[in-house]
Amino acid sequence: MILYRNNDSLICKIFTTTLQGEVQDWFYTLPPQSIQNFDELSLVFTNEYSSYRLIKKKSNHLFNVKKNPKELLRGYVKRFKAEKVKIVGCNDSIASEAFQNEHLADQLLFEELIMKEDLTLAYSFALVKKHALWDEARRADKAPG
Incomplete structure (x- = not known):
């Protein structure tokens, strides 16, 4: 394209051939002759x-x-998983450490998470899900009814 830098119409045409999908659709919605150079x-x-x-x-x-x-x-687990999915090539051991780290305040849950020798992230999620169900049931019992 450097060779044709003085030829605006040719550069524009070449540029448009590089567009795909949504960007290409956007380009074709531009009004005709709305771009001069x-x-x-x-x-x-x-x-x-x-x-x-x-x-x-x-x-x-x-x-x-x-x-x-x-x-x-x-x-929280749902939000954590949503953030994890956004990371391309996410390292599961780092994700697991970050997930466990957040549960330091919940002593009972943290003990269970830390005492498991071969704790995978999937197992951590399952364990936390059990605690979540237990916690929700406990809160429901305490709620004035």
Whole structure:
């Protein structure tokens, strides 16, 4: 493209061949002849898509996923899993450590999590789910009825 940098119409045509999917659909919704040169195309494209850049998160981001004081355990697990799914190539041992780390305050649950020798993240989720059910049942019994 460097060879054709003075030929705006050719650069625009070449650029459009690189577009796929949703971006290509967006391009074809532009009004005909609304772009006069490659600088305009660059500006319109950047304005449309610069906010869509994804910030790549790493596994250690999961240490920032904290349980809110009034949040039910089940809700926290769901939120933690949702954050984990967003991380491409998430390291399960780091995720497991972050997940266990958040449960230090819950002594009973932490003891169970830490005492298991070959604790996988899936097993941690299952164990926490059991505690969540127990906690919800305990809260329901205490609720004024």
